[in-house]
Amino acid sequence: MTTTPQDLNDRGLKATLPRLQIIRLFETSRDSHMTAEDVYRRLKDGGLDIGLATIYRVLTQFEQAGLLLRHHFEPDKAVYEINRGHHHDHIVCLHCGKVEEFFDAGIEKRQNEIAQGKNFEVVDHTLCLYGYCTTGACAERRRAEAEESGEG
Amino acid sequence: MTTTPQDLNDRGLKATLPRLQIIRLFETSRDSHMTAEDVYRRLKDGGLDIGLATIYRVLTQFEQAGLLLRHHFEPDKAVYEINRGHHHDHIVCLHCGKVEEFFDAGIEKRQNEIAQGKNFEVVDHTLCLYGYCTTGACAERRRAEAEESGEG
């Protein structure tokens, strides 16, 4: 669960402070999905003097090393998360940005069947649902907006 | 099936030459999915003097008008296709770039059930399978590569 300096060495990466801070951030952050900018801000706020270019380089290296996964929930903005080895897809709230993960064996199976039927061999896929929380603050906001436009 | 000047006017868009050429290209091109750059190249090659900025503007307007759909099969590259009103998902070949479309009611249903279970209301989703053609030139190439690495 915790990536050690040795883990990095084992993957051919020197255990530098920026790298340890970055992987630690992903392991401990409440927000599991972060952009390069997110990581930059948080480490800066934590008092670490780090360059944005380094963040980009390290995130790319970590993805190639299998430590992180990269997604694109919105165009032109890559988000990363810890790779815990269990494939899953995502649901994103368009109001608050909350990200939930899910896995459905039936959907996975159907995808492969469909691909096979079209003479494709699937090696990867992206499935992301976009919507709104139906509970909490987002639900409140939606209700308020619906009422407003309904009366306008 | 064919968008007329009147169709554009009806949506509040003047029927200019660039716009007519662009929509016609999407209606007739063998490649149904094109980037702004693709459109630019093809219209230039067709002898039309058009600016890239205009392509971007028109593609955006057409998407907002519901004439085109935008996707992001790969990061940092928007591709557009004609909107025929029937939702579908995609399979993309990582070798030749071939794009196949599919629709599966079961997958759609499961998505909504899952979202509901997590207290989300889904308003959109992206599902794209990435793989390789198992027939034709791509299959040949894969076989050759597999053999090569297997013997190396």
Add this chain to the structure above:
DNA sequence: CTTGTTGCAAATATTTTGCACCCAT
């Protein structure tokens, strides 16, 4: 005629890269 549209060039946003200095191993 009047307002929307175009082409160009400059601006943006995100990510990548060249380079001199620095630090894990």
Add this chain to the structure above:
DNA sequence: ATGGGTGCAAAATATTTGCAACAAG
């Protein structure tokens, strides 16, 4: 000691925007 790693600034990529000239309704 030495080769990889870092920070900075400049470059690269895809896309957007300001503006003056222009054309559709």
